[in-house]
Amino acid sequence: MSEAADTRQQFLSVATRLFAERGFYGTSIAAIADELPYTKQALLHHFGSKEKLYGEVLKGISDQLMTELEAARDATSGEGSSALEDTLIRFYRLLEGQTHKTQLLMRELLDNKHRATSANVWYLRPFLESLIALAKQASPSTFASDAQALITVYQLLGAMNYFLVSEPTLSQMFGEEMYRELRSGYEEKLRVLISQAIG
Amino acid sequence: MSEAADTRQQFLSVATRLFAERGFYGTSIAAIADELPYTKQALLHHFGSKEKLYGEVLKGISDQLMTELEAARDATSGEGSSALEDTLIRFYRLLEGQTHKTQLLMRELLDNKHRATSANVWYLRPFLESLIALAKQASPSTFASDAQALITVYQLLGAMNYFLVSEPTLSQMFGEEMYRELRSGYEEKLRVLISQAIG
DNA sequence: AACCATACTTACCACATGGTAAGCTGTCAA
DNA sequence: TTGACAGCTTACCATGTGGTAAGTATGGTT
Numbered sequence: 001m002s003e004a005a006d007t008r009q010q011f012l013s014v015a016t017r018l019f020a021e022r023g024f025y026g027t028s029i030a031a032i033a034d035e036l037p038y039t040k041q042a043l044l045h046h047f048g049s050k051e052k053l054y055g056e057v058l059k060g061i062s063d064q065l066m067t068e069l070e071a072a073r074d075a076t077s078g079e080g081s082s083a084l085e086d087t088l089i090r091f092y093r094l095l096e097g098q099t100h101k102t103q104l105l106m107r108e109l110l111d112n113k114h115r116a117t118s119a120n121v122w123y124l125r126p127f128l129e130s131l132i133a134l135a136k137q138a139s140p141s142t143f144a145s146d147a148q149a150l151i152t153v154y155q156l157l158g159a160m161n162y163f164l165v166s167e168p169t170l171s172q173m174f175g176e177e178m179y180r181e182l183r184s185g186y187e188e189k190l191r192v193l194i195s196q197a198i199g
Numbered sequence: 200m201s202e203a204a205d206t207r208q209q210f211l212s213v214a215t216r217l218f219a220e221r222g223f224y225g226t227s228i229a230a231i232a233d234e235l236p237y238t239k240q241a242l243l244h245h246f247g248s249k250e251k252l253y254g255e256v257l258k259g260i261s262d263q264l265m266t267e268l269e270a271a272r273d274a275t276s277g278e279g280s281s282a283l284e285d286t287l288i289r290f291y292r293l294l295e296g297q298t299h300k301t302q303l304l305m306r307e308l309l310d311n312k313h314r315a316t317s318a319n320v321w322y323l324r325p326f327l328e329s330l331i332a333l334a335k336q337a338s339p340s341t342f343a344s345d346a347q348a349l350i351t352v353y354q355l356l357g358a359m360n361y362f363l364v365s366e367p368t369l370s371q372m373f374g375e376e377m378y379r380e381l382r383s384g385y386e387e388k389l390r391v392l393i394s395q396a397i398g
Numbered sequence: 399a400a401c402c403a404t405a406c407t408t409a410c411c412a413c414a415t416g417g418t419a420a421g422c423t424g425t426c427a428a
Numbered sequence: 429t430t431g432a433c434a435g436c437t438t439a440c441c442a443t444g445t446g447g448t449a450a451g452t453a454t455g456g457t458t
Contacts, residue, residue, distance in 0.1 A: 022313050025224035028445065042406055050446065103309060110302060113367040114221050122371060147373060147381050155392055158361025159354040168312035172321060174346060182346050193354060196395040203435065227415065241436055249416065
């Protein structure tokens with residue numbers, strides 16, 4: 001039983017990485033299984049279909065993002081917009097080390113219409129709702145409606161995600177060394193952007 | 200000859216739309232040809248391979264984005280950071296009506312590592328360079344280095360792209376009517392973000 | 399000892415994929 | 429009039445795809 005759970009977890013882990021790197025259509029279930037000492041039928045045994053596996057991966061990512069966002073919030077002392085700023089920076093730092101989450105997030109935004117709509121399941125919703133709640137809680141006066149809150153936090157999320165996802169591109173353009181420099185300076189830039197957007 | 204050029208153009212047009220919507224792996228050359236009164240072999244006759252077709256699509260997008268960015272710049276009167284602000288807003292308005300360009304841009308950022316690197320061609324580079332030049336030209340004092348310029352403009356590009364690409368997601372979450380409201384208010388939000396980021 | 403469910407594997411399969419080969423048809427230059 | 433070539437089509441193919449069917453091995457339950 002626990003061995004089975006472990007196998008499942010291994011599949012989920014590899015699948016998450018590959019889906020993030022290559023996208024849903026760019027990743028075959030055989031390719032996932034090939035990185036583990038199992039056949040693709042073992043994968044199908046555990047998850048039923050590629051679509052369901054992808055669903056579990058997305059749900060996992062969404063859950064983790066939510067948890068991490070809330071952890072970032074709870075680790076932040078103080079209240080109001082400066083607390084929100086700290087929380088978002090903390091969240092950014094978390095994302096920094098786990099680029100695949102950002103990649104999957106963006107892929108899902110892009111593919112949503114064609115893939116998830118047909119399955120009619122909307123995995124990222126809880127995370128986005130948690131984001132709204134965070135903004136409203138930190139600054140109820142600034143963010144009257146859900147939409148107003150989301151639109152602002154969304155801008156910031158967009159800015160940081162876009163940057164994180166662009167690592168290959170920027171490394172290629174400026175060289176890896178220069179990219180590391182860029183990245184180390186980015187956090188401060190982001191902080192400024194955040195404080196101005198919500199202040 | 201001109202008929203052939205027309206056929207090519209038709210292929211490019213459909214291919215651009217489908218690649219943007221479904222990604223490289225999610226789009227088969229047969230699917231592209233099926234939307235036109237030709238067979239997929241006609242497509243291969245004109246472009247040689249799927250990869251080359253995709254390359255031409257990307258090059259087309261990159262060229263158009265560059266041209267439009269420069270047109271936006273030239274349409275802007277004045278100088279300095281407020282001119283840059285106007286230019287970027289103008290550029291945003293252009294993108295607003297042509298979501299597929301934004302989608303392709305982001306897909307290429309995501310897939311770059313796995314697809315384009317192997318082909319070793321980096322199609323979006325001219326556009327990004329043009330973006331850097333724009334920023335440096337508008338505010339040479341603020342943006343000392345290429346990297347410093349890019350990192351800031353990049354944030355803004357990220358914020359607007361992210362929002363544009365999220366239409367399906369946000370429509371689904373808030374309903375289409377609410378989304379239209381969100382979107383109509385977004386330009387002003389973006390303007391504020393821009394002016395603060397570069398001011 | 400018989401049963402049974404879980405965790406897998408091997409063997410298959412129908413179908414879609416990108417791509418090749420070869421031919422057909424019209425146009426246009428020599 | 430012939431030849432060549434551009435712009436297609438039909439025929440075909442090897443490979444990869446997600447998925448099914450039918451097992452085998454193992455460990456726990458009665």
